[in-house]
Amino acid sequence: MGPMDLNSSHVSPVLTDSVPVNKSRLGIHSSLLPYNSQQDSSSPLSPAAGKLSRTGSRKSAAGNIDDVRFNGWLDAMKASSPPRKKILKGSVINTLLPSNIEYDNEDYPSLTDDYPSAIGCFGKIIGRAKNKNVAVFLDYDGTLSPIVDDPDCAFMSDPMRETVESVGRCFPTAIISGRSRDNVYDLVKLTELYYAGSHGMDIIGPLRHNNVSSNLPNCVNSTDHQGNQITLFQPATQFLPIIDEVFRTLVEITKDIRGAKVENHKFCVSVHYRNVEENNWTTIGQRVHDVLKNYPGLRSTHGRKVLEIRPVIDWDKGKAVQFLLESLDLNDKDDVFPIYIGDDKTDEDAFKWLYINVDSARNQSGMWDFGVFGDERKQCFVLCKRPQ
Numbered sequence: 503m504g505p506m507d508l509n510s511s512h513v514s515p516v517l518t519d520s521v522p523v524n525k526s527r528l529g530i531h532s533s534l535l536p537y538n539s540q541q542d543s544s545s546p547l548s549p550a551a552g553k554l555s556r557t558g559s560r561k562s563a564a565g566n567i568d569d570v571r572f573n574g575w576l577d578a579m580k581a582s583s584p585p586r587k588k589i590l591k592g593s594v595i596n597t598l599l600p601s602n603i604e605y606d607n608e609d610y611p612s613l614t615d616d617y618p619s620a621i622g623c624f625g626k627i628i629g630r631a632k633n634k635n636v637a638v639f640l641d642y643d644g645t646l647s648p649i650v651d652d653p654d655c656a657f658m659s660d661p662m663r664e665t666v667e668s669v670g671r672c673f674p675t676a677i678i679s680g681r682s683r684d685n686v687y688d689l690v691k692l693t694e695l696y697y698a699g700s701h702g703m704d705i706i707g708p709l710r711h712n713n714v715s716s717n718l719p720n721c722v723n724s725t726d727h728q729g730n731q732i733t734l735f736q737p738a739t740q741f742l743p744i745i746d747e748v749f750r751t752l753v754e755i756t757k758d759i760r761g762a763k764v765e766n767h768k769f770c771v772s773v774h775y776r777n778v779e780e781n782n783w784t785t786i787g788q789r790v791h792d793v794l795k796n797y798p799g800l801r802s803t804h805g806r807k808v809l810e811i812r813p814v815i816d817w818d819k820g821k822a823v824q825f826l827l828e829s830l831d832l833n834d835k836d837d838v839f840p841i842y843i844g845d846d847k848t849d850e851d852a853f854k855w856l857y858i859n860v861d862s863a864r865n866q867s868g869m870w871d872f873g874v875f876g877d878e879r880k881q882c883f884v885l886c887k888r889p890q
């Protein structure tokens with residue numbers, strides 16, 4: 503599946519941002535804050551000129567509300583990035599990962615403590631999946647690949663690729679990543695899967711036969727390089743010029759910070775601080791924060807030692823899962839067994855959608871009954887129907 507762009511004059515329908523859920527039934531805290539956007543709506547949708555913003559207010563006065571917001575940022579940057587720990591050797595999942603790499607253990611304590619091992623419950627999960635339509639959703643970084651210092655070197659091991667390939671032969675399988683769709687495809691290299699890049703804002707999925715796509719702008723049916731009929735959905739198309747502009751600005755304003763790395767993931771931008779000395783995190787966070795003051799249409803979320811800049815639209819990995827289930831004609835069915843495996847805070851959007859929206863709406867009829875399991879590293883979480 504190769505690069506595929508959509509030229510459309512349609513306006514995206516998804517212009518409002520969903521309110522973050524602070525604590526879900528999973529006990530997962532959302533880290534979708536802070537938003538930069540709501541407070542500065544008069545700012546032009548334009549980049550900072552050079553290293554300073556046009557408002558000239560990069561340095562906030564003490565006690566300024568910006569400082570309060572920024573301190574929240576710094577706390578989130580630190581909280582999402584505890585020091586590395588060695589992981590357990592010899593676990594089942596580890597055998598699929600390269601052995602010479604030290605993995606981060608930047609997990610969520612509530613999940614770490616509370617959820618049983620997916621490997622330990624594997625037989626039960628399989629039992630529950632029997633005779634059901636299984637659909638598999640996989641995050642990439644930290645789930646299929648180890649967390650490494652250089653994002654360009656986050657490769658999947660061959661055994662992991664073979665495993666995912668065999669899963670894809672049995673069930674509809676989608677990769678849902680914060681990376682651009684092309685970038686994550688280049689890393690996964692499996693043609694039979696579906697891909698949702700840019701946190702779900704760039705989806706290639708199965709052809710949508712039903713009428714659900716007809717009312718979605720920026721959703722077109724097409725043919726991929728293998729001749730398969732597919733549906734391409736890019737709900738944030740109108741943000742492309744701003745994302746490009748902000749990417750260039752962020753590259754410029756971080757170029758003097760050693761270790762900083764900025765990636766353009768088409769509908770979002772990643773600003774990495776994994777390799778930045780901790781005493782420079784304030785600087786990098788402050789600069790990103792200041793640039794975003796000029797872009798009310800963009801917001802930042804916190805990933806693993808990365809600030810992810812994305813459009814303020816009501817679309818995320820959860821919505822992408824919903825879109826794909828609909829495309830597969832598996833939504834609203836009682837014999838569907840979706841499995842989502844992810845490790846990062848943005849995956850919580852998918853967890854929330856599956857577990858809260860779907861589960862609470864339908865559990866009364868006993869159709870959906872989800873469980874959460876940890877992997878052996880207690881780092882990656884698996885959401886699927888609960889074994890009994």
Ligand SMILES: O=P(O)(O)OC[C@H]1O[C@H](O[C@H]2O[C@H](CO)[C@@H](O)[C@H](O)[C@H]2O)[C@H](O)[C@@H](O)[C@@H]1O
Binds near residue numbers: 650652776808
């Ligand atoms: O949704 P994902 O597929 O999990 O992508 C999330 C981000 O992953 C990448 O960054 C993370 O992995 C890097 C490689 O291990 C690591 O160096 C970095 O610190 C992590 O944040 C990717 O580079 C980002 O653009 C994605 O947003």
